[in-house]
Amino acid sequence: MSSTEQRTLDDSQRETLLEIARDSILNGLREGRPLTVDPxxxxxxxQARRASFVTLNRHGQLRGCIGHLQAIQPLVKDVxxxxxSAAFADNRFPPLNEHEFTDLDIHISVLSPPEPMYFDSEADLLRQIRPGVDGLILEDGPYRGTFLPSVWEQLPTPELFLAHLKQKAGLPQNYWSDTMKVSRYTTESFGKE
Known part of the structure; x- marks a missing residue:
């Protein structure tokens, strides 16, 4: 199924995924491991193989974000x-503790399959980027980084978005190379606050 053929999840399916995410974090607090699900x-x-990211916020601040860029397993298991992992294994934060759980906002992004972009210059790439729509994956040798489409809220222009993505990948903001690869994807995002 191509990204344009993938069906949007209905409210009941979204609610189920949010419950699974919440229950998996609770299971982590109680038993130290993710919730076991049978797709x-x-x-x-x-049950479809789709990639997802789970983002946790607390009091409007990022508290964890982990996901996959490629579909490797059933969506319910991925979530x-x-x-x-977002609660307990994001190395930017200490593991979540029980008193933080009640203040947690859970946000899920289901990704379309990444599509390679073809460009011959930075200006050409910047013209192709769709603000507010595209998530990007940037790769060059050992360097790799991604921004979900939700990052457009903080970085609203293609120039800012790309410069900060390079930095996230471990490269200078003004870096350019003919070997750099960029792929784009879209997300279906929903959450519970």
């Missing part, structure tokens, strides 16, 4: 594992 117990749309 066969869920709606076929949640359970990523929610646990």
């Amino acid at each position: 066969r117990d869920f709606d076929p749309a949640l 359970a594992e990523n929610a646990y």
Whole structure:
């Protein structure tokens, strides 16, 4: 199924994924591991192999964000594992503790498959980027970084978005190379505050 053919999740499917994310974090607090899910117990749309990111915010501040860029497993399992990892394995933050849980906002982004972009200069690349729509993956040798489309809220121009993505990947903001690869993807995002 191509990214344009993937169906949007309905409200019930979204609610189920948010419950799975919440329950997986609770399971991590109680048992120290992600919630075990059997994809066969869920709606076929949640059994499909799709990539996801789970972002946790607390009092409007990022508290963890982990995900996959490629579809490697059923969506419901991906969300359970990523929610646990965002809470306990994001190395930018200490593991979540119980008193933080009640203030947690959970946000899920389901990704379309990444599509390579073709460009012959930075100006050409910047013209192709769709603000507010595209998530980008930037790669050059060992350097790699991604920004979800939600990052457009903080970095509203293609120039800022790309410069900060280079920095996130470990490169200077003004870096350019003919070997650099960029792919784009879109997300279906939803959350519970």
